[in-house]
Amino acid sequence: MCDLDHGHDHQARYGFLVDTPEIRALVDETHRLRTAIADTAARVDALRPAFAALLAADGWLPDSCAQPDAGSRMGGGIGQYALYRAEDGSLCLFSLVVPVGASTPVHDHLAWGLVGIYRGRQDETVYRRLDDGSDPARARLEISKRQQLGRGEFYTLLPPADDIHYVSTISETASVSIHLLANDTACVWRHRFEPATGVVTPFRSGYANAPCPD
Numbered sequence: 001m002c003d004l005d006h007g008h009d010h011q012a013r014y015g016f017l018v019d020t021p022e023i024r025a026l027v028d029e030t031h032r033l034r035t036a037i038a039d040t041a042a043r044v045d046a047l048r049p050a051f052a053a054l055l056a057a058d059g060w061l062p063d064s065c066a067q068p069d070a071g072s073r074m075g076g077g078i079g080q081y082a083l084y085r086a087e088d089g090s091l092c093l094f095s096l097v098v099p100v101g102a103s104t105p106v107h108d109h110l111a112w113g114l115v116g117i118y119r120g121r122q123d124e125t126v127y128r129r130l131d132d133g134s135d136p137a138r139a140r141l142e143i144s145k146r147q148q149l150g151r152g153e154f155y156t157l158l159p160p161a162d163d164i165h166y167v168s169t170i171s172e173t174a175s176v177s178i179h180l181l182a183n184d185t186a187c188v189w190r191h192r193f194e195p196a197t198g199v200v201t202p203f204r205s206g207y208a209n210a211p212c213p214d
């Protein structure tokens with residue numbers, strides 16, 4: 001399940017790393033809607049009830065997937081645990097554990113999806129990009145939105161809109177958010193941003209419990 005596996009050469013880690021009826025229901029519904037609805041925005045909208053059902057259900061997330069990770073590549077003890085990964089890189093479901101007072105780097109996702117809070121409370125700061133993106137090492141960002149989210153609240157990712165953000169835990173316990181995204185999020189090369197200086201750095205967050213392909 002979510003035993004730590006920082007780059008060790010264990011067995012392949014695809015499919016249902018955590019296999020529960022609740023996770024299967026969401027993943028099966030995602031695959032069904034992918035075939036049924038070609039328009040991405042309409043498809044993500046149609047997925048909302050199944051995603052809300054997972055956030056509302058208790059007992060399906062193992063404790064080992066809800067722990068901080070001292071070896072985190074994101075820093076701050078932030079843990080990212082794969083729950084489901086399509087072997088072709090087209091879908092993943094993961095938990096993200098952000099300890100008390102910790103914040104993620106400012107980052108992007110590069111895929112459509114849904115993100116919601118399962119435990120604790122998060123403050124989210126979203127950025128709008130002001131430059132044209134032609135320089136891969138630089139970005140001009142300004143804050144476009146801030147919101148606080150608690151259990152059961154979730155938002156849609158439809159890049160490039162609202163795709164750059166960071167989150168901080170503002171509850172007295174670690175926050176746990178659940179992410180359903182149309183890529184292998186922790187293993188694709190994404191971007192980490194420093195809004196104050198404009199510096200953009202390639203970024204691969206990695207899963208705590210599963211290796212990325214080379």
Ligand SMILES: [Fe+2]
Nearest residue numbers: 107108109165
């Ligand atoms: Fe994010």
